[in-house]
Amino acid sequence: QKEVEQNSGPLSVPEGAIASLNCTYSDRVSQSFFWYRQYSGKSPELIMSIYSNGDKEDGRFTAQLNKASQYVSLLIRDSQPSDSATYLCAANPNFGNEKLTFGTGTRLTIIP
Amino acid sequence: GVTQSPTHLIKTRGQQVTLRCSSQSGHNTVSWYQQALGQGPQFIFQYYRKEENGRGNFPPRFSGLQFPNDSSELNVNALELDDSALYLCASSFLSGGYNSPLHFGNGTRLTVT
Numbered sequence A: 001q002k003e004v005e006q007n008s009g010p011l012s013v014p015e016g017a018i019a020s021l022n023c024t025y026s027d028r029v030s031q032s033f034f035w036y037r038q039y040s041g042k043s044p045e046l047i048m049s050i051y052s053n054g055d056k057e058d059g060r061f062t063a064q065l066n067k068a069s070q071y072v073s074l075l076i077r078d079s080q081p082s083d084s085a086t087y088l089c090a091a092n093p094n095f096g097n098e099k100l101t102f103g104t105g106t107r108l109t110i111i112p
Numbered sequence B: 001g002v003t004q005s006p007t008h009l010i011k012t013r014g015q016q017v018t019l020r021c022s023s024q025s026g027h028n029t030v031s032w033y034q035q036a037l038g039q040g041p042q043f044i045f046q047y048y049r050k051e052e053n054g055r056g057n058f059p060p061r062f063s064g065l066q067f068p069n070d071s072s073e074l075n076v077n078a079l080e081l082d083d084s085a086l087y088l089c090a091s092s093f094l095s096g097g098y099n100s101p102l103h104f105g106n107g108t109r110l111t112v113t
Helices: none
Strands: A004-006 A011-016 A019-025 A032-038 A047-051 A054-058 A059-064 A072-077 A086-093 A107-112 B003-005 B008-011 B017-022 B029-033 B044-047 B051-055 B062-066 B071-076 B086-093 B108-112
Touching: A004 A086, A011 A019, A019 A032, A019 A107, A032 A059, A032 A072, A047 A054, A047 A059, A047 A072, A072 A086, B003 B071, B003 B086, B008 B017, B017 B086, B017 B108, B029 B062, B029 B071, B044 B062, B071 B086
Parallel strands: A011 A107, B008 B108
Antiparallel strands: A004 A019, A019 A072, A032 A047, A032 A086, A054 A059, A059 A072, A086 A107, B003 B017, B017 B071, B029 B044, B029 B086, B044 B051, B062 B071, B086 B108
């Protein structure tokens, strides 16, 4: 069983709609969670970090964490074509980044 | 930001390779990740104060160094075809057991033939 699982997609969303990306993790001791965006051929770019249960909002992005269900999600409101990328979910057993475990990523395509 | 060199590299099976990374100013840790095509990055190891500070499930032929200016090298000996991947360097600031968010470099694309 993979430690961090994501639907590989592709996920297609019309421009202006809400894109919803999901991630589950198997290690119950995971404490910190991250969403990275990766454009094709480029390196991962941090979008959001979340450490506590509930929602965390930053601009058009909202991360949601439910530790009881071992579930993390990322919502992108008012989706733009520039949001088309692969989104990587990552977890860490500590409050830090010394050993991130990544999922395989979800490929998101925003349709103009 | 974090800079890596070279951008691309082609090596033959059995050879050795050295990849280089300059961390972001003010950061004191360097981590290396391997990303195979279509996969998420996999943690190789992290260096802090020139010592290895955590290692993933990679064999000893993957080794590293961190220099006084916090730059780093990743060395891979006896290259195998499966070592073909994007190698990502990331830096962060570690203090009091807490790491700041990772900032990744643009990566080195290694092809082993």
